[in-house]
Every structure is written in structure tokens, then in C-alpha cells.
Amino acid sequence: MPQVAAPKRKASKSGVDADLVRDLAKVLDDTGLTEIEVEYGELRLRLARTLTMAPPPPAHTHVVHSAPAPAPTLSPPQAPSSQPAAAAPAPAASHPGAVPSPMVGTAYLSPEPGAPPFIKVGDSVSEGQTLMVVEAMKTFNPIPAPRAGKITAILVADSQPVEYGEALVVIE
Template identity: 60%
Template sequence: AAAPAAPARASGEEIKSPMVGTIYLQANPTSPAFVKVGDMVEVGQTMFIVEAMKTMNPIPATRAGKIVEILVEDAQPVEFGEPLAIIE
């Protein structure tokens, strides 16, 4: 039997969390988000910050392209390997 279909997601490459922690979409509550859907990003550009054990860890884009989907909310807990965004 075929596996159940996963929910429809944009095609492209997933940016995954390299650690367990709390994700932030901007540097602080009053600053703009690092990235938003439709933005073009370069390799190494900071997309998010994951806080782990009181350390802020920037999460860079692993490829250049356009952000087609952001899969997380600001200040939510994330797991190792959890998809954060999709770039195509």
C-alpha cells in the first residue's frame, strides 16, 4: 500500500534546524524579520536565529534562491532537523 500523501508543500530545498531550541524570525521584537516569503537570499545569509542554552545561533541559507514558504512561527520550539523554510 502506498504511504499517505504528505501535506502539499512548495517545491524546493528545505532549510532545516541544525539544533533543538527556540526559533526567532527577527533579531529582536522591534526589528524586521530577517527574511519573508518572496525574498531572494544568498548562501550564508542569516534567515533565522535559534536560541539553544541561552546562545543565539544564526541559521544561514544553505543555497541561493527565493523563499517560497516559511514553516515556523516566531518564538516556537524547534527540533533538530525540523524544516524551517523552503527555498527554490
């Protein structure tokens, strides 16, 4: 196979052909490449472009607004109970029965739009039963119940983005 000689170019005092460098830089711009390497006999030339990226947008905070608590009503005194008073309920997300999201994605409470949800508050679930699906990279991943119990809270809305480790539901 015959070899084709590289075109003769005029080298600068440093031995590098400035026109060649400009031509290669234009190839980088035209093609969107970030790096190109060319070899002509003894000359080996590598051009690389450094891309600067804009800083990521600030994270949005999800704020849940709730209705104000009803005004307390007075009731007649009751006889002392043998049961100890229940402690104030802990936030649902830190509840020991909270089921965390195993991935970042979008939570869907039903298998398809318009279909009934997988679970409702008050439902009893068995271990391994699908609680919801989380879409990540166009894949719908079922979130199974880690244990049997009763659903006491659903902490996400349908089509809501979720983070890794974010509490999804509470099973007691």
C-alpha cells in the same frame, strides 16, 4: 600533625554500626547528596541513594489549522497548453528545498523583538545569508541559507520551539 581518633561506636553482630549508617543517611537527606563514602581505619562504608524520576510529560503535538479552501469556480474551457500540467505541490516540510533546523531550540524570525524579520516569503536570499536564529541554551545561533534562491515558505512562527531536523523554510 596529630591524628584524631574516630569516636568509638558500638558495632552490631555483623560488624556494621547501625547508628553510623543512620547518621550518614541523615547527612544524605540534609545535604541532598546521592552518595557518601566514609573510612574509619579498617572500616570503609559507602551509602548511595537511588533516585526515582517521574516519567517525562507527554509530548505536545503542534497542530496548524488552515482556512477552508475556496469553492471552485467554473471557467470556460481553455485551449490545450504545450506545458504539462503541474503536479500537486508536495508538503513544504518534505520539499527538497526545505532548510532543516540543525538543533533543538526556539526559532526567532527577527534579530530582536520589534525589529523587521530577517526574511519574508518572496525574498531572494544569497548563500550564507541569515534566515533566522535558533536559541539553544541561552545562545542565539544564526541559521544561514545553504544556497541562493527565493523564499517560498516560512514553516515556523516567531518564538516557536523547533526540533532537530524540523523544516524551517523552503528555498527554491
